[in-house]
Amino acid sequence: MLAMNYRGPGRVRIDHKPMPEIKHPEDAIVRVTRSCICGSDLHLYNGNVPDTRVGSTFGHEFIGVVEEIGPEVHKLKVGDQVLVPFNVACGKCHFCQQGMFGNCHESNPEATAVGGIFGYSHTAGGYDGGQAEFVRVPYANVGPTVIPPGMDPDDAVLLTDVVPTGYQAAEMGGIQPGDTVVVFGAGPVGIMAARCAWLFGAGRVIVFDQYEYRLEFVRNYAPCEAYNFKEIDDPVLFIKKMTDWMGADVCIDAVGAEAAGSALQTITGRKTLLQAGSATAMHWAINSVKKGGIISVVGVYGPTDNLIPIGNFMNKGLTMRGNQTSVKRLLPRLIEHVQNGVLNPRALITHRVPLEDVADAYHIFSEKLDNCIKPVLIPPSANA
Amino acid sequence: MPNLEELAPQFAHIKGWGIDADPKNDPTYPMKQRTNAEHSGYSWDRPTQQVAHEEVLHSNERPGLTAVFGTTVPPTGLSGALRRYAFQYSESSYGHWLPLLLADRVNVVEGIIDDFKQGRVPNIFAEKGWKSEWKHNPQGLATKVLITVAITAGVVALLRGNRSRSLQRA
Numbered sequence: 418m419l420a421m422n423y424r425g426p427g428r429v430r431i432d433h434k435p436m437p438e439i440k441h442p443e444d445a446i447v448r449v450t451r452s453c454i455c456g457s458d459l460h461l462y463n464g465n466v467p468d469t470r471v472g473s474t475f476g477h478e479f480i481g482v483v484e485e486i487g488p489e490v491h492k493l494k495v496g497d498q499v500l501v502p503f504n505v506a507c508g509k510c511h512f513c514q515q516g517m518f519g520n521c522h523e524s525n526p527e528a529t530a531v532g533g534i535f536g537y538s539h540t541a542g543g544y545d546g547g548q549a550e551f552v553r554v555p556y557a558n559v560g561p562t563v564i565p566p567g568m569d570p571d572d573a574v575l576l577t578d579v580v581p582t583g584y585q586a587a588e589m590g591g592i593q594p595g596d597t598v599v600v601f602g603a604g605p606v607g608i609m610a611a612r613c614a615w616l617f618g619a620g621r622v623i624v625f626d627q628y629e630y631r632l633e634f635v636r637n638y639a640p641c642e643a644y645n646f647k648e649i650d651d652p653v654l655f656i657k658k659m660t661d662w663m664g665a666d667v668c669i670d671a672v673g674a675e676a677a678g679s680a681l682q683t684i685t686g687r688k689t690l691l692q693a694g695s696a697t698a699m700h701w702a703i704n705s706v707k708k709g710g711i712i713s714v715v716g717v718y719g720p721t722d723n724l725i726p727i728g729n730f731m732n733k734g735l736t737m738r739g740n741q742t743s744v745k746r747l748l749p750r751l752i753e754h755v756q757n758g759v760l761n762p763r764a765l766i767t768h769r770v771p772l773e774d775v776a777d778a779y780h781i782f783s784e785k786l787d788n789c790i791k792p793v794l795i796p797p798s799a800n801a
Numbered sequence: 802m803p804n805l806e807e808l809a810p811q812f813a814h815i816k817g818w819g820i821d822a823d824p825k826n827d828p829t830y831p832m833k834q835r836t837n838a839e840h841s842g843y844s845w846d847r848p849t850q851q852v853a854h855e856e857v858l859h860s861n862e863r864p865g866l867t868a869v870f871g872t873t874v875p876p877t878g879l880s881g882a883l884r885r886y887a888f889q890y891s892e893s894s895y896g897h898w899l900p901l902l903l904a905d906r907v908n909v910v911e912g913i914i915d916d917f918k919q920g921r922v923p924n925i926f927a928e929k930g931w932k933s934e935w936k937h938n939p940q941g942l943a944t945k946v947l948i949t950v951a952i953t954a955g956v957v958a959l960l961r962g963n964r965s966r967s968l969q970r971a
């Protein structure tokens with residue numbers, strides 16, 4: 418079968434790989450029909466996640482058709498069209514039992530701090546991902562969800578990560594009616610977070626990014642105020658001034674380790690890896706939120722340390738919440754929102770690329786060329 | 802969560818134990834749906850254990866493998882040796898993450914050697930997606946090429962300079 422193959426920082430290609438096999442009685446094999454590239458994949462692509470092995474296949478946002486099931490799979494049958502949450506989750510451990518499906522303790526031997534994630538390095542369990550024609554899906558009774566009849570496959574594929582992550586970003590903000598919410602990042606995740614902030618009753622939503630085309634998009638889509646931080650001297654001061662000198666009630670970091678905007682952070686975090694990614698957005702979030710405010714972190718950072726103003730965090734009496742999204746916990750509600758037309762995820766998809774052109778798709782998304790917001794890869798066997 | 806009354810006798814000797822307990826003071830809501838198993842440790846009914854047919858490294862912060870794991874690209878070669886070394890250290894240690902990052906870089910070279918061994922010359926330009934750069938950002942590509950040429954020329958000149966100097970000395 419064809420699969421994306423990671424060769425080193427900035428280098429990926431398409432190769433033939435052996436078909437995945439059932440390795441556990443609760444496994445299923447899924448034939449992929451759509452698979453996205455995510456901002457999270459860029460941390461791998463740039464070589465910033467330790468234990469990203471050459472020869473790995475990425476891809477944690479995919480939908481497809483069940484081709485084969487293991488003897489203990491009873492919730493799915495061959496031929497089912499499924500959307501597969503990006504978390505590998507057992508459903509039985511202490512954390513899954515509490516609805517923390519992004520923190521499963523039975524899916525990632527390599528690290529205890531993070532649960533298993535499809536196609537996300539050995540630090541997240543060493544699974545091959547869905548940027549391929551076929552993929553092994555463990556715990557098939559737990560994660561995979563049959564796509565409701567009539568749902569657009571583009572909406573379905575965004576329900577595997579982007580929609581729940583944007584939603585959880587807003588949820589973790591503990592937004593109270595009328596709150597001013599600042600979102601750093603106008604990628605798919607930040608855009609969705611800005612959109613969802615309204616669902617929790619925000620009174621004002623303000624987004625920051627460096628790309629005009631993304632700002633323009635989110636301004637109409639959320640809808641919200643949107644500003645280019647490249648044109649602002651000091652984003653923190655800018656936010657203070659526009660919030661009656663108080664700061665935002667809630668700040669959301671939807672950027673993570675690839676942040677731009679501060680030379681010091683970029684050099685130490687992205688160029689030399691002295692810290693676990695550039696923490697510019699997190700730094701701005703802590704300094705621009707109101708005293709007693711809340712920081713919600715969905716941006717992904719590496720496993721070591723970051724430079725953030727923790728002293729201000731304490732002095733200002735802040736609360737910080739973050740997590741890998743618990744996709745399964747949120748799916749019932751979000752499927753409803755999509756079906757009722759409250760959310761329109763597929764509007765985010767700007768690029769449809771044959772899986773064979775995966776290298777170009779990564780480059781375009783990584784460099785934000787051609788006004789790219791969200792690329793989706795279509796394997797040649799998608800219409801078989 | 803065990804309730805306050807159940808626990809109270811155990812802590813009867815501690816004056817004031819639990820008098821200010823406030824179940825509403827829970828910043829984890831609604832991300833975490835608390836069960837009564839908060840303090841019961843590693844005691845759940847575990848899923849069937851996947852059998853490891855390939856080498857799978859595991860964090861030393863856990864007793865063994867998880868019930869399910871990925872089996873892609875097991876550790877091999879020099880990068881594999883570095884990864885095995887790294888896993889002697891906990892996730893809290895630089896001894897874990899720095900060797901892993903080093904292993905990742907070594908692995909890139911191993912990947913190129915593997916390609917050659919299989920009679921394949923990796924098309925690094927294609928892998929880097931330069932076709933799309935050419936299509937959507939021709940100016941950027943031109944700049945990159947110019948910079949690369951300039952740096953290469955600089956390095957060559959430097960090496961030459963060194964060589965002629967060392968020749969002079971000889």
Ligand SMILES: NC(=O)c1ccc[n+]([C@@H]2O[C@H](COP(=O)([O-])OP(=O)(O)OC[C@H]3O[C@@H](n4cnc5c(N)ncnc54)[C@H](O)[C@@H]3O)[C@@H](O)[C@H]2O)c1
Nearest residue numbers: 456457602604605606672673676677678715716717741742
């Ligand atoms: N927690 C989770 O479960 C989860 C799930 C999916 C994605 N993520 C993470 O969310 C983040 C965003 O993902 P995405 O797909 O939207 O990525 P993306 O690369 O498309 O978007 C990131 C955006 O942030 C902007 N940006 C850079 N520096 C900034 C700064 N200092 N301030 C404001 N904006 C800045 C970039 O210009 C870009 O538009 C990534 O870190 C990704 O790993 C987390």
Ligand SMILES: [Zn+2]
Nearest residue numbers: 455457478578
């Ligand atoms: Zn993702």
Ligand SMILES: [Zn+2]
Nearest residue numbers: 507510513521
């Ligand atoms: Zn679990």
